[in-house]
Amino acid sequence: MTAKTSTKQNTRALLLETGIDIMIEKGYHATGLSDVLSACGVPKGSFYHYFESKEDFGLQVINTFDEKYVAQLDQVLSDPKLSPLNRLKKYIDDAIAKAESRQCSRGCLIANLSQEMADQNEVFRLRLKQIITKRRESFARVIKEAQEDGEIAKDLDANELAEFFLSAFEGAIMRAKVQKDIQPFRAFKKMFFDKLCRHSQESRSK
Amino acid sequence: MTAKTSTKQNTRALLLETGIDIMIEKGYHATGLSDVLSACGVPKGSFYHYFESKEDFGLQVINTFDEKYVAQLDQVLSDPKLSPLNRLKKYIDDAIAKAESRQCSRGCLIANLSQEMADQNEVFRLRLKQIITKRRESFARVIKEAQEDGEIAKDLDANELAEFFLSAFEGAIMRAKVQKDIQPFRAFKKMFFDKLCRHSQESRSK
Numbered sequence: 289m290t291a292k293t294s295t296k297q298n299t300r301a302l303l304l305e306t307g308i309d310i311m312i313e314k315g316y317h318a319t320g321l322s323d324v325l326s327a328c329g330v331p332k333g334s335f336y337h338y339f340e341s342k343e344d345f346g347l348q349v350i351n352t353f354d355e356k357y358v359a360q361l362d363q364v365l366s367d368p369k370l371s372p373l374n375r376l377k378k379y380i381d382d383a384i385a386k387a388e389s390r391q392c393s394r395g396c397l398i399a400n401l402s403q404e405m406a407d408q409n410e411v412f413r414l415r416l417k418q419i420i421t422k423r424r425e426s427f428a429r430v431i432k433e434a435q436e437d438g439e440i441a442k443d444l445d446a447n448e449l450a451e452f453f454l455s456a457f458e459g460a461i462m463r464a465k466v467q468k469d470i471q472p473f474r475a476f477k478k479m480f481f482d483k484l485c486r487h488s489q490e491s492r493s494k
Numbered sequence: 495m496t497a498k499t500s501t502k503q504n505t506r507a508l509l510l511e512t513g514i515d516i517m518i519e520k521g522y523h524a525t526g527l528s529d530v531l532s533a534c535g536v537p538k539g540s541f542y543h544y545f546e547s548k549e550d551f552g553l554q555v556i557n558t559f560d561e562k563y564v565a566q567l568d569q570v571l572s573d574p575k576l577s578p579l580n581r582l583k584k585y586i587d588d589a590i591a592k593a594e595s596r597q598c599s600r601g602c603l604i605a606n607l608s609q610e611m612a613d614q615n616e617v618f619r620l621r622l623k624q625i626i627t628k629r630r631e632s633f634a635r636v637i638k639e640a641q642e643d644g645e646i647a648k649d650l651d652a653n654e655l656a657e658f659f660l661s662a663f664e665g666a667i668m669r670a671k672v673q674k675d676i677q678p679f680r681a682f683k684k685m686f687f688d689k690l691c692r693h694s695q696e697s698r699s700k
Contacts, residue, residue, distance in 0.1 A: 313613050318523040393613045399668065403609040406671040407519050407599045417672050444689065451669070451681035456658065459665025462605065463657070465612040466623050475657035483650065484690050 372434035578640035
């Protein structure tokens, strides 16, 4: 790799990281490319040196965010020190701690863009669908493990429970963002883990 | 009321209805005032004759949408022909039927704008928070009625269950919008009504 190629790649990575920061707050449409370039100290007009279009940039922002997210998610969901159910709980606790540290602002980039772009751009919708489907599959795998370990009853369909887990938590993130309060997270934890999963454990022991 | 005042009010109402239709699909930022005016056949440039600013228009769009929504919601949630739990189920079934008829597009205006605006505009956030809090209170009232009638156990906190109901359903609407499939709604109904509420009924009978 030449020094020039390396610099180009570093600048591209910086633009993508900055894109994540701005887009998670403002969304896709309200993110101005000139704001991203200014924040990085990259000359205006050189954007197309790095990306084909704003759409290309947006999709690369999503991919960059997702790569990091999946790495963290996989680490928590395969932690050998925790039982499968406790891995799910840790995932939620980590996310709540992160939300609290940001006064419940920002939310989840994938959910924010899903809400904004699903009816606006089919390329974005399909990419976002693919990402969320993969997450749902990861949650379903851990739920199945928890079922095998007797932590969650086998009478609950793991895929449906994973879908519900995802919907309810994404909804709670959005609610917390509007309320600026973690109460929706508390309700989620109590109802999902203490009531819904406890029920399953009771059913199983019958 | 003079004919002129009446025409002005009709035009204003038409602009707001059109604003709902466009804003529910595109969001606030991507909605161009000129598109709204063109769709209504109202001359460009006359916008400020009806509204103080785009923000004022957006807030009036939210209020107009909410007034209609609350009227429908109140009707379902106070239907004397249905038990309290069945009123909640009917609310969900009606919403799913509506989503299906639109191929799961659009979603909920209040949730869409919450996602987009909560960190962008404090006036919007506070108005959206107020609207959702009122909905949560309506759901909590029906949940309490269901608890009094023995349909939902008294050991569940009605306000927390209402919050969870709201989060999980708003999340399912968003998921369905990305998937273009009602599967997230099916998972919601099964887990919330068949599993979580059933658990409560079992707990109560102990």
